[in-house]
Amino acid sequence: MELKTPLYDCHVKAEGKIVPFAGxxxxxxxxxxxxxxxxxxxxxxxxxxxxxxxxxxxxxxxAFNNIQMLVTNDCSRMKDGQVKxxxxxxxxxxxxxDVLIYRINGEEYLIVVNASNxxxxxxxxxxxxxxxxxxxxxxxxxxxxxLQGPLSAIILGKLTDSDLLPVKYYTFKDNIDLSGINCxxxxxxxxxxxxxxxxxxxxxxxKLWEMLLDxxxxxxxxxxxxGARDTLRLEAGMPLYGHEMNDLISPIxxxxxFAVKLNKENFIGKKGIIDRGTPTRTRxxxxxxxxxxxxxxxxxxxxxxxxxxxxxxxxxxxxxxPIAMALVDVDVSSIGTxxxxxxxxxxxxxxxxxxxxxxxx
Amino acid sequence: MSKEFLFxxxxxxxxxxxxxxxRIGISDYxxxxxxxxxxxxxxxxxxxxxxxxxxxxxESVKAVSNVYSPVTGIVKAINExxxxxxxxxxxxxxxxxxxxxxxISDRGDLLSEEEYKKLIAE
Numbered sequence: 001m002e003l004k005t006p007l008y009d010c011h012v013k014a015e016g017k018i019v020p021f022a023g024x025x026x027x028x029x030x031x032x033x034x035x036x037x038x039x040x041x042x043x044x045x046x047x048x049x050x051x052x053x054x055x056x057x058x059x060x061x062x063a064f065n066n067i068q069m070l071v072t073n074d075c076s077r078m079k080d081g082q083v084k085x086x087x088x089x090x091x092x093x094x095x096x097x098d099v100l101i102y103r104i105n106g107e108e109y110l111i112v113v114n115a116s117n118x119x120x121x122x123x124x125x126x127x128x129x130x131x132x133x134x135x136x137x138x139x140x141x142x143x144x145x146x147l148q149g150p151l152s153a154i155i156l157g158k159l160t161d162s163d164l165l166p167v168k169y170y171t172f173k174d175n176i177d178l179s180g181i182n183c184x185x186x187x188x189x190x191x192x193x194x195x196x197x198x199x200x201x202x203x204x205x206x207k208l209w210e211m212l213l214d215x216x217x218x219x220x221x222x223x224x225x226x227g228a229r230d231t232l233r234l235e236a237g238m239p240l241y242g243h244e245m246n247d248l249i250s251p252i253x254x255x256x257x258f259a260v261k262l263n264k265e266n267f268i269g270k271k272g273i274i275d276r277g278t279p280t281r282t283r284x285x286x287x288x289x290x291x292x293x294x295x296x297x298x299x300x301x302x303x304x305x306x307x308x309x310x311x312x313x314x315x316x317x318x319x320x321x322p323i324a325m326a327l328v329d330v331d332v333s334s335i336g337t338x339x340x341x342x343x344x345x346x347x348x349x350x351x352x353x354x355x356x357x358x359x360x361x
Numbered sequence: 362m363s364k365e366f367l368f369x370x371x372x373x374x375x376x377x378x379x380x381x382x383x384r385i386g387i388s389d390y391x392x393x394x395x396x397x398x399x400x401x402x403x404x405x406x407x408x409x410x411x412x413x414x415x416x417x418x419x420e421s422v423k424a425v426s427n428v429y430s431p432v433t434g435i436v437k438a439i440n441e442x443x444x445x446x447x448x449x450x451x452x453x454x455x456x457x458x459x460x461x462x463x464x465i466s467d468r469g470d471l472l473s474e475e476e477y478k479k480l481i482a483e
Contacts (some may be wrong), residue, residue, distance in 0.1 A: 017396075032421040035397045211362050227396070291401055291444075293420050315399035315422050322400070344418075344425075 004122035005051035006143050006205040014223055022115035024052040027225040037228035038317040040086040041191050042358075044220035046151030047212055048229055050190075050197070051205065053328025054118035059108040062131030067101060069108050069268055070125060072251055074261040078103045083186055086259050087251035088121070094274055095245040095254065097121050100188060102172055103132040110184075112144070114241045121272040128268060143160035146193030147212060147221075148232075150360075156185075156196060165196070181208050188227065193360055231314050234323060237285060237356030242319025243296055243312045244283055244325055250276055251326065255283035255355070281308060281327045285357055286341065288313075290349035294341040299349065300326050303338045307332050312339060316357060323357050324350075366455065369431040374455065382466045384433055384458040387419065390481045391434055392454040396421040398447040403439045403459060410462060411436060412469040419450070428459065431468035433437055436460050437465035 002025045008246050011018060017026025026049065027039060040046045058066055067075050073086035082103050088096045097117040102110040113121045118139055125135050147156060156165060159178045165185060166173045172186035181204045189195040200208050213221060230240070239245055245254040250273055252260060262270065288294055294313040313324030324341065332339075335354055340347040366374045372391035377383045392398065400420040410430035412417045419427040438461040443449060450457040472480065 028398060028423065033397045033401075038422075231422060290398070292402065293425070295425070315420070317422065 006202040007049045007209050010209050028215035029225040029227045030223050034227035035317045037224035040121040040222045041149045042318050045151040046224035048146040048224050050146050051143040052115035053144050055112040055142045056111045057136040062133045063107045065167040066133045072260040074264045080105050081171050091272050093250045093269045093272030093307050094247040143202050145198045148189045148191040148193050152195040158215040185346050191232040234314050235358035236317050253279045282330050282333050283357040284333050284352045286324040286326050286350050287353045288350045292343045293322040294324045294343050299342040367471040371429045373431050375431045382463045384461050386458045389454040392450050398450050399449045401443045404436050406436050408436045412443050430466045431469050434462035434465035437463040
């Protein structure tokens with residue numbers, strides 16, 4: 001039985017098309033449709049219910065040491081109020097999950113994890129905790145709302161003193177009063193656009209959602225579903241767990257080497273990643289130049305030779321042509337490489353292009 | 362053309378032009394369920410289509426779906442406008458025909474507009 005987020009009734013009321021996703025009933029789109037929702041985020045602003053995401057806290061004297069062991073990125077220079085992205089690996093160097101780490105203070109970190117991995121993550125972290133540290137799973141008590149798009153700051157500024165909002169990308173502010181609701185607000189997102197992710201208690205979620213939509217109505221803010229979330233993150237070249245990475249794919253192969261610090265003293269999966277040696281496959285961006293849309297798991301060919309498989313793909317609403325990401329042989333992964341993608345038995349012309357597909361000016 | 366529309370349970374419509382010729386498209390319900398269409402692949406003129414067999418793909422941003430032929434016959438014409446403007450199906454599904462079929466030798470179970478409306482209301 002799927003769970004409902006605290007905003008479920010709002011989605012139904014707004015004529016969201018509800019689908020099961022990662023154990024939750026969530027809207028894939030509202031009545032405006034995926035393309036209009038996507039473009040609202042690129043041109044104005046969109047509001048997403050991402051309450052299905054998991055919120056875990058590690059606290060205690062050894063919280064920092066535990067974080068350092070659990071994730072591949074280096075959190076040693078993080079300051080209070082900073083956010084860091086990192087894969088979390090298994091011993092073999094495959095990806096358990098990719099997470100956002102919020103440093104509340106040196107002895108307390110919030111970790112935002114993928115909904116589909118939440119229970120696996122909790123088990124994994126608990127099994128590896130050491131010293132004076134405890135893990136709390138706050139996922140069932142917290143709602144998370146993403147306000148994304150170039151007009152996000154203007155909209156949020158109507159509900160609080162703008163000076164209180166986080167300014168730099170990947171920072172956050174705790175205990176912000178948004179018209180009476182206590183929120184934690186980070187300048188983060190999964191769209192390739194400026195924006196915020198706002199965390200509040202479940203019981204405040206409906207009021208906050210309605211307040212935000214109301215505040216943004218003049219700016220063109222509309223609610224956006226999972227469909228637009230996926231097309232936006234794909235254009236932004238952002239990987240999605242279960243597609244671009246999984247328990248068997250290393251973060252290096254997934255193109256996340258920037259978040260793997262092999263010079264860090266130790267972390268789970270360091271040996272596994274080193275033992276794998278130089279990766280033989282890598283993540284690339286693909287522009288479909290022929291007719292058709294490659295989705296995940298389509299074989300990619302150069303001539304008769306299969307060089308890999310797509311991991312995600314869609315029609316890009318902003319660019320107006322189909323795009324995909326793929327894991328392919330490193331030897332044939334340079335920008336401009338011409339290839340073909342097998343879409344349901346039909347080979348479609350494509351080429352490797354630079355990631356991300358879209359960068360906000 | 363004021364001929365009536367008939368519907369397959371798989372959400373295609375057929376409009377017979379005479380006993381052996383018909384145009385085929387997808388229903389308004391189908392387009393609204395699919396959402397924004399971004400790509401349509403069509404057969405070629407002269408191809409055979411058969412009752413219950415796929416003759417086209419429609420892709421929305423999120424997913425691909427097959428379109429099944431409600432009749433058996435030969436493709437006489439395709440609506441090339443849809444290749445460049447798949448969104449025409451979203452704006453007027455009953456006007457946006459996919460293919461015209463001739464030499465029709467068989468037809469599947471087809472519902473009247475009223476019967477079809479009952480089906481989708483269920």
